[in-house]
Amino acid sequence: MFPTPIEKRSLPFNISYRVAVWIALILWLLPLIAVLLTSARSTADLNAGNYWGIPSQWMLVQNYEQVFTQTPMLRYLLNSIIITVPAVIGAVSLSTLAGYSLAKFKFRGRMGLFAAFIAGNFVPFQILMIPVRDLTIHMGLYDTASGLILFHIAFQTGFCTLFMRNFIVGLPDELIEAARVEGVSEWKIFRHIVLPLVRPALAALAVLIFTFVWNDYFWALVLVQSDDVRPITAGIAALKGQWMASWQLISAGSIVAALPPVMLFFAMQRHFIAGLTLGATKG
Amino acid sequence: MQKLHRKQQQWMPIAFLAPAVILFSVYVIFPIVQSVWLSFYQWDGLGEKTxxxxxNYIELFQDGQFWTAFVNNIYWLIFFMLAPPIGLLLALFLNQKMMGIRFVKAMFFFPFVISQVVVGLVFSWFYDPSFGLFNKFIELFGFQPIAVLSDPNVVTFGIxxxxLWPQIAYCMILYLTGLNNLNPDQIEAARLDGAYGWKMLRHVILPQLKPATFIAIVVTVIGALRSFDLVATMTSGGPFGSSSVLAYFMYEQSIFNYRVGYGAAIATVLFLMMDIYIAYFLWRMLKSEKA
Structure with missing residues (x-):
């Protein structure tokens, strides 16, 4: 282990290390703690300039209630779910099929296809913006959830295929070969042998893609314009313009927008990190 | 039976691939070609293309706004490169066993999980000239308050x-995973040889962390060139376009000024910059694949 484990150090070192860790953490999260505190403040506090002290009145419930009843925040939240869930399911399904094909079949051009998926995943969004927007308008999907979902599925498929392909390559060939010799159809092999084996990768990927799609802002700006479809990221940015001085509401709204991916992260932390650090240990 | 089987083996991989390939081509590969093609036309997005x-490129290279955005992108690239080393330092700091360390690591990673829009709001608040914590802090040291987001000289650095906040978190997690997978025998051997501290880090640890460093640099470069959300939420490129980056400049020209062909040219420049890194990444990846 590196650096030297603290168990091997002196007691004063141990104590100061522990104190330093917690102080560093508070400093690191200070901007966020401020927002959290502000979401519980009253207007009076803000007017009096009490931005950093303890709120004189805890308005937590009232502020969040106001966010949900006086703004379309609930609608935005719902829209985000409507967009994100199908996009995750779509991208993960398509890429599991594609990843299996690229990993376990030998055919000409498979490395080229694989490279195209990887490269496409890194391009700047702006190079796609105009044609994707036109395409969406022509299909009659501008300002609909389906327009956004389709794009997200297509784009995330690049990263997902890279991920699934690299995972499936590591699975033993013998199982698949044995089934083939038995005459099991390719679809059944996929369904009953490959799919159960990739389950852990599916979980990691789904959590990661959920966060990516949930946090998307650019495509929400480009493909959607009305409050009825706008996801929460674009919604909160729009509200910022309207509520200029109501920082307690903007703060509360930000917390609401951040909560779902954060909860998912804490619930599935291991999967999330396993997905994100793919390739950080070998390659 | 055997025949059916061979046939299946031939077309199944194609059937498995088809949905992903078709969708990816329609939404990603083909639009790239289209954008490059559009960059040679003058177009308002609705009428005739000329x-x-x-x-567009000649005009671009004479456009002061373009150079401001371009230089800002270079600043993003340079200063974003602080993320891997700071992430490494944090990872080294946190790579210990103590009660609650899992929670601490998760909280350090936190900024990466939340949306950039929220990060933008959090920092607008942090930088506010009249009550923001940033100014409270520098006042402690006797400095005059700075309106970070409305001063053309510092705004880009503020953004x-x-x-960097979420980017450092990302690099930290990559390095923590790398540190977890170090070869303990090599470290013990080096310790017996009297290597410790910086020497150990430089000659034993860092070479083993190479894969993590590679990924950290790749995602950091991509993150720097993709910077859009923060610019859009914190300043909309202002004041007077001084904090614009190519990604935002392109969006502004195409959506607000209806200069779609011009926007496509900006996107193409950004795409070419990114291509250098994409090509390098692909080369590395495919090389390790063959080995």
Missing amino acids: FVGFG IAAG
Whole structure:
């Protein structure tokens, strides 16, 4: 282990290390703690300039209630779910099929296809913006959830295929070969042998893609314009313009927008990190 | 039976691939070609397209706004490179066993999980000239308050600092995973040889962390060139376009000024910059694949 484990150090070192860790953490999260505190403040506090002290009145419930009843925040939240869930399911399904094909079949051009998926995943969004927007308008999907979902599925498929392909390559060939010799159809092999084996990768990927799609802002700006479809990221940015001085509401709204991916992260932390650090240990 | 089987083996991989390939081509590969093609036209997004050859590019290279955005992108690239080393330092700091360390690591990673829009709001608040914590802090040291987001000289650096926050978290997690997978025998051997501290880090640890460093640099470069959300939420490129980056400049020209062909030219420049890194990444990846 590196650096030297603290168990091997002196007691004063141990104590100061522990104190330093917690102080560093508070400093690191200070901007966020401020927002959290502000979401519980009253207007009076803000007017009096009490931005950093303890709120004189805890308005937590009232502020969040106001966010949900006086703004379309609930609608935005719902829209985000409507967009994100199908996009995750779509991208993960398509890429599991594609990843299996690229990993376990030998055919000409498979490395080229694989490279195209990887490269496409890194391009700047702006190079796609105009044609994707036109395409969406022509299909009659501008300002609909389906327009956004389709794009997200297509784009995330690049990263997902890279991920699934690299995972499936590591699975033993013998199982698949044995089934083939038995005459099991390719679809059944996929369904009953490959799919159960990739389950852990599916979980990691789904959590990661959920966060990516949930946090998307650019495509929400480009493909959607009305409050009825706008996801929460674009919604909160729009509200910022309207509520200029109501920082307690903007703060509360930000917390609401951040909560779902954060909860998912804490619930599935291991999967999330396993997905994100793919390739950080070998390659 | 055997025949059916061979046939299946031939078309199944194609059937498995087809949905992903079709969708990816329609939404990603084909639009790239289309954008490059559009960059040679003058177009308002609705009417007739007029072929102008390299006209958009010539205008671009004479456009002061373009150079401001371009230089800002270079600043993003340079200063974003602080994320891997700071992430490494944090990872080294946190790579210990103590009660609650899992929670601490998760909280350090936190900024990466939340949306950049929220990060932008958090930092707008942090930088506020009248009550923001940033100014409270520098006042402690006797400095005059700075309106970070409305001062053309510092605004870009203010936004980059906000962007570094989640990016450092990302690099930290990559390095923590790398540190977890170190070869303990090599470290013990080096310790017996009297290597410790910096020497150990430089000659034993860092070479083993190479894969993590590679990924950290790749995602950091991509993050720097993709910077859009923070610029859009914190300043909309202002004041007077001084914090714009190519990604935002392109969006502004195409959506607000209806200069779609011109926007496509900006996107193409950004795409070419990114291509250098994409090509390098692919080369590395495919090389390790063959080995």
